[in-house]
Amino acid sequence: MRNLSIKNLSGPTGILAALVVLIVLFSLLNPRFASVENLQNVLFQVSVPLIIVVGTSLVIQMGSIDLSVEGVMGAAGMAWILLSPNTRLEGDIGVWAWFVALGLGLVLGLITGAIYAKLKVPSFVVSLGTWYVGLGIAILLYGNALLPSLTSEALARWPTQLTLGLPNCFWLAAVILAAGVFVSHYTKFGRGLMAIGNNEPIARSNGMPVDRYKIAAFAIAGTLCGLAGILATMQLGSGSPDIGFGQLFVVIPAAVIGGTALSGGEGGVIRSAIGVFLLIILNNGLVLAGVDPDYQSGVFGMILLIAVIAVAWPQRGRLKVAK
Amino acid sequence: MTQAYPPVLKLTRISRSFGKVKAVNNVSLQIDRGEVIGLTGENGAGKSTLLKILAGIERPDEGTMEINGKVANFRSPNDAFKAGVGVVHQEQSLFTNLSVAENIEQQNQSRMGLERFGFQNWKRINADAAAVLKKIGVNLDPKARVGDLSFVDRQMVEIARAVCVEPGGDGTPLIILDEPTAVLEQAEVEVLEREILKLKKFASVIFVSHRLDEVLRICDRVLVMRHGVLTSDRSTEGVTKDELFKAMVDDAPTVSTHARSSRPIELKPAIEVQGLTMKGKFRDISFAAYPGRITALVGTNGSGRGRIMRALFGAEEFDGGTIEVAGKPVHNWSIRKAVAAGLAYVPAERKVEGMIGGYSGTRNIALVHPGEAARGQILRPGKMAETAQSWFDRLDVNPNNIKQPLDQFSGGNQQKVVLAKWLNSSDLKVLMLDHPLRGLDVGVSQAVNAEIRKACDHGTAVILIPDTIEEALEMADEIIVLRDGQLSARHDLSVASDLAIKEIVAEMV
Known part of the structure; x- marks a missing residue:
């Protein structure tokens, strides 16, 4: 019991404290950081990785990993823009574009999940494969023509428009986040993922539909990557196979910093979301603090290393094995 | 008391063979409501196979099994569970990252209201778990995380799971505890003993243990197995450790106590x-x-x-x-x-820290002190096998196969190999x-x-x-x-x- 309270608090409070420190620090370095426009800007940037990290967390909680994020985003984003009003002036099928693009994400997720669960290939390798399959689809859709741009003002402006003072894209992410929290806490599926991550043989011997849960988790992750691909395309106003570039580098460290162990069974959606905020604010703050763009990647990487070391610190021990 | 109810368990001439080995040979026994039965015998005496038959993991070749007066033909552990047989296995099988209530729930799946559609009803799960814990008289918070509990408390969660069996009607649950005390300390054993007395009020218990003192203290009756045969079935009143010992082993060796002479301490x-x-x-x-x-x-x-x-x-x-x-x-x-x-260290967690399960005896023994079997980084397979074979012979490791992966051996034989690994140093x-x-x-x-x-x-x-x-x-x-x-x-x-x-x-x- 005593351990319980400490353990449950240390993760989220530690990272929340880090978040507060960062915000204070950046506000002091540049007053513009704490401005309303910049906060709206942060919420705008945070939306896409927040949507992705919900799926990533569900997958990591069961001890697997989904690396296909950027490929699936590219395929879904490209499919969506080519089926929406765009500069190529053909193929607009209106709202159906959403179904096709999300369906593409779903199918790619299902394929990853099925190969992983049924053919027992490690998810690390399978999802690397589906990453490039997704990327391949996006490149084929792109063809040799110019990159398509959105021609619908309404669609292009939707993400930045404010509702109750917050950008629409953030509201979308918040709804997905809430759904993710609900699924992982209040459904047998969500609890089952935690059980599988802790001890899969016991989960099986308890009659849990382990394979179905695994496939479902990847299907959800794929669909959410599809949604993230659409949103990122809308935010940019034009399509690109590379629309998801750099997202994997945000969501997986975010989950780890949030305390979602890569070995499974620990952490949660909310914690990963806080991790996303931390990394995006870090990135945003470095820009505003005037760090030379040439140094930004390196500095970002180093701070990331420090953060993951801080997270792993309490668990280090002589005979502890990290893989 | 026994008149009003059919026996909780009645086995008639149960046998089970693996190849030529009769693991369980013609065993008949009866357990009544509220009885605590001790089951003992050496490793390989057939206790585990008998338990597996009761738990629905193995099926008997011959004989009949009746539970609460009904003939039982278990095809799966789930069948046994539904008939009222709850098993606490030797190795804990809990999800350490989930709560006490969730772990108890794993066995007790209800399908009411929204839960039919896969929703988690925390209120019901916590209430059910609290009720079960109360029934067995254990004071644990259903919301506590299992990983934060002490070993003996986790054992209690295992018992709570086992108690959730559904014997139906006025049937009596049969709770099987497979060596629950093997890793407990004296004080914890007492907690468990008290718990078993509580279970007696509404269940029958089979308690498997190597420790005869415990068996004699806790149980009403003690069964001894040797080479698959039930060699003794006696009330614990009036039976001595020596008599049980004789029933367990072919020729009772004398228990040697400390017999060392004092040694010079000027060392x-x-x-x-x-x-x-x-x-x-x-x-x-x-x-x-x-x-x-x-x-x-x-x-x-x-x-x-x-x-x-x-x-x-x-x-x-x-x-x-x-x-x-x-x-x-x-x-x-x-x-x-x-x-x-x-220095050498044989850890308590043999399977986790003491050996590499997928490695053969040969490779495990050559792990630390290969001696002749290695020149720098270069291993000499012939010498390795020779060394391993001599240790297998000396320690009488069974089966005497140095190439077999170590995790396929019984615990006792694994320990012999772990010991050999360290003793292989000059x-x-x-x-x-x-x-x-x-x-x-x-x-x-x-x-x-x-x-x-x-x-x-x-x-x-x-x-x-x-x-x-x-x-x-x-x-x-x-x-x-x-x-x-x-x-x-x-x-x-x-x-x-x-x-x-x-x-x-x-x-x-």
Whole structure:
């Protein structure tokens, strides 16, 4: 019991404290950081990785990993823009574009999940494969023509428009986040993922539909990557196979910093979301603090290393094995 | 009481063979409502197979099984569960990251209201778990995380799961506890014993154990198996340990107690610690282990003895004090340095830390001290096999197959190989053993103890953490008692011969 309270608090409070420190620090370095426009800007940037990290967390909680994020985003984003009003002036099928693009994400997720669960290939390798399959689809859709741009003002402006003072894209992410929290806490599926991550043989011997849960988790992750691909395309106003570039580098460290162990069974959606905020604010703050763009990647990487070391610190021990 | 109900379990001429081996041979027995039955026998006597039949994991070749008066034909563990047979397996099977209530729920799946659609009804799950815990008289928070509980509390969660069986009507649940005390400490065993008495009120219990004292204390009746046959079925009243012992083994060997002569202490210690301290774990520990002597560290689970031993082996950090090996103080102590200095450590968690399960006996034995079997990085397979074979023969490892992966051996035979791995050094200075007899039967225990003594006679200093105080008295030359991380007493057995167990227990708690 005593351990319980400490353990449950240390993760989220530690990272929340880090978040507060960062915000204070950046506000002091540049007053513009704490401005309303910049906060709206942060919420705008945070939306896409927040949507992705919900799926990533569900997958990591069961001890697997989904690396296909950027490929699936590219395929879904490209499919969506080519089926929406765009500069190529053909193929607009209106709202159906959403179904096709999300369906593409779903199918790619299902394929990853099925190969992983049924053919027992490690998810690390399978999802690397589906990453490039997704990327391949996006490149084929792109063809040799110019990159398509959105021609619908309404669609292009939707993400930045404010509702109750917050950008629409953030509201979308918040709804997905809430759904993710609900699924992982209040459904047998969500609890089952935690059980599988802790001890899969016991989960099986308890009659849990382990394979179905695994496939479902990847299907959800794929669909959410599809949604993230659409949103990122809308935010940019034009399509690109590379629309998801750099997202994997945000969501997986975010989950780890949030305390979602890569070995499974620990952490949660909310914690990963806080991790996303931390990394995006870090990135945003470095820009505003005037760090030379040439140094930004390196500095970002180093701070990331420090953060993951801080997270792993309490668990280090002589005979502890990290893989 | 027995008249009003059919027997909870009735087996008639049950047999089960694996190839030519009759694991269970023509076993008939009856268990009545509210009875606590002890089941004992050596490793390989057929207890496990019999339990598997009761649990629906194995099916009998012949014979009939009746549960609560109904003929039972289990096709799966789930069938057994539904008929009212709840099993607490030897190895815990809980999700350590989930709550107590969720773990109990795993067995007890309800399909009411929204739960039919896969929603988690926390209120119902917590209430159900609280009810079960109350029924078995255990004071645990259903919302507590299982990983944060002590071992014995987790055992209680396992029992709560088993109690959720559905015997139907006025049937009596049959709860099977497979060696639940094997890894418990004295105080925890008492908790479990009290729990079993509570279960008696509404269930029948089969209690499997190697420890005859416990069986005699807890059970109403005791069954002994040998080579698949039920050799004894007696009331625990009036039966002696010796009689049970005879039923267990073919020819009863005499239990040898401490029979060492006092040894000269002018010897230099092989390892000596001064004021060893680890904040919050243990403090100011000073003692020495001498060549040719066995030093036992006794204490309860939280006494720090395991950590002290690990610190000696460089597997655990310490923040104060010194360790001297062969008279020289050590710096930046680590496992690599410890091994190089001739230290050996047989851990309590054999499967996790003591062996590489997927490796054969040959490769496990060559792991630390390959001796002749390696020249630098280059291994010599012929020599490796030769060495392994000689150890398998010497320790009578069964099956005598040095190529078989170690995780396919029984616990006792695994322990022999783990021991061989360390003993395969021509220059073993200190042998440290944490619960070396855990889960081993009488025969293997004696073999392991004999090897420990042999190493000792060759001039190795032995430090032992025993399962029981009896074991310490039987093996050790010196007993060091630890309490709450501090040294509370030491007894030189070559001087004080009539030391009582009660005295030591008093020093432990």
